[in-house]
Structure formats: structure tokens, C-alpha cells
Amino acid sequence: MPATGAKDHDAEKINSNASQLPPWRRRLRRVKLPMLPVHNQEGSKGLTLTTSKGHVYLLDQFRERVPLRIRNRSVAMISEFVGTFLFMLIGLGGNSAVINDSAVATQTGGGDPSADPAKILFIATSWGAAVTVNAWSFFRISGGLFNPAVTMALMLIRAVPPLDGLLDIISQLFGSILASAIAYGLLPSGALAATELGDMTTVTQGLFIEMFITAQVVVAVFMLATEKHKATFIAPVGIGLTVFACILMYVFSYSPLSLFAVAIAQFLFHNT
Numbered sequence: 001m002p003a004t005g006a007k008d009h010d011a012e013k014i015n016s017n018a019s020q021l022p023p024w025r026r027r028l029r030r031v032k033l034p035m036l037p038v039h040n041q042e043g044s045k046g047l048t049l050t051t052s053k054g055h056v057y058l059l060d061q062f063r064e065r066v067p068l069r070i071r072n073r074s075v076a077m078i079s080e081f082v083g084t085f086l087f088m089l090i091g092l093g094g095n096s097a098v099i100n101d102s103a104v105a106t107q108t109g110g111g112d113p114s115a116d117p118a119k120i121l122f123i124a125t126s127w128g129a130a131v132t133v134n135a136w137s138f139f140r141i142s143g144g145l146f147n148p149a150v151t152m153a154l155m156l157i158r159a160v161p162p163l164d165g166l167l168d169i170i171s172q173l174f175g176s177i178l179a180s181a182i183a184y185g186l187l188p189s190g191a192l193a194a195t196e197l198g199d200m201t202t203v204t205q206g207l208f209i210e211m212f213i214t215a216q217v218v219v220a221v222f223m224l225a226t227e228k229h230k231a232t233f234i235a236p237v238g239i240g241l242t243v244f245a246c247i248l249m250y251v252f253s254y255s256p257l258s259l260f261a262v263a264i265a266q267f268l269f270h271n272t
Contacts, residue, residue, distance in 0.1 A: 094126020
């Protein structure tokens, strides 16, 4: 009997609190949304907009009803998108400091980065630091890949399932294109550098240079991150140093993203 009285008292308290809420919040409590099949013990197949002390807890209910596999994959895709976006934006921003039109006009000795070791060092440092910071931030969530070539290599050795790898690549592409578009709008004119072969470099030489640089990055990811060891937690530092060393050799491109995304942004904005 006391238990029944306590329940009645709780029900009256809830109704009293509900009557004090604004009308729009009371209406929200009655709204039901179609959702995925339920995965909890209650058996409810709808998503109710509940309130507690005047607050709406919709995200928690959504998370409880989404299968764990879909939830984890969504988080990983968001991680790859945000990480790739930040990596590209920071790298392009550092890159622009020495190659934008106004900077080139004030530099002594011309604006060709390949002719100035200090500019090459600055560009390599920008990209290496961008990779290190963002890989270290996101590698516990999605691996911090940020590179379709690395993602495909991990798919080949079955470290990443094929479907997961494909979704990660899509996220990387969208993140890099968005970063390039924003960099185009924010940075000075001439800040986005399209990678081109030098006058003394043939297409065959460029192909093999890109192949070996990409292989170096992939091997670094395999040895430092994929193969687990006591120093795995500082793998992003080694990968960032690898990118730094590779760009010292080839100035800008070490990833298909840095070619593809910048080309897309330049094409879209130069033709509008």
C-alpha cells in the first residue's frame, strides 16, 4: 500500500511539473517520430520527445535506438570528415603564407617555391604539423587516415573493412573539397597552389616520385600505427615527420586529396 501511494505521489508531481511547462513543450511530449526497429527492452518503436525539468533529450533516445554498428560508423565518418577538413585547411593556410600573390610580390628572389629552400621548409612544416595535430586528435576515433591512398592500402591488408574504407574515402573527399573551397574564399589571391610538374620533370618521373612518396607515407602508417607496439600512441608524430620529409622532396603533393580538392575548388570558382 505505501508503494502505491508513493507512485501516485510521483505521478501527481510529474503532472504538476508538466502543467507548469510552456504549451509548446507540452505538445512536444506527445509527438512521436518513426524510427529504426527498437533495440532496447521497452519495446517502443517510436521516438518520443520527452522532457525532464524542461529539457528535451532527443539525441540520447536516438542514440539508444540506432544499431551500434551504424552509430560507430557514423562517428568514424564524421571524424574523417572533420579531421580531413582541418588538416587541409591548416595545410593550405600555411602553404599560402609564401605563395599568395601579395607575398610573392614582396619576396626577394621571386616567388617560385622550388627555387627557395626556406619556402620549401615552411611549406613542409605547415603540412607536417597539420597532419600531426589532426591525426593525434582523431586517430582513436577513426584512425585519422585523411588520405584515400592510405585508406585503400589498409583495405588491401584487411585492416579496414571494404565498406568502411569506402565510406571513409567519401568523407575525406568531401572534407578536403570543403576545406579547399573555404581556403579559396578566406585566403589571399593565389593562395591555392595547383601541383604541376617542373620544367625538368617528365610525366614518368612525376609518376614514380608520387608513387614512392605515397609508399613512404603508407609504410609509416603500417609500421607506426597499424602494427601495435608500446609507441603506437605517438604514431601521429612519426607520420607527421614522414609527411614533412616527403614534402621537402616534392614541395606540395603527397596525397591525392591535395591534388583533387584544390583542382575542384579552382575549377568551380574560376568558372563562376
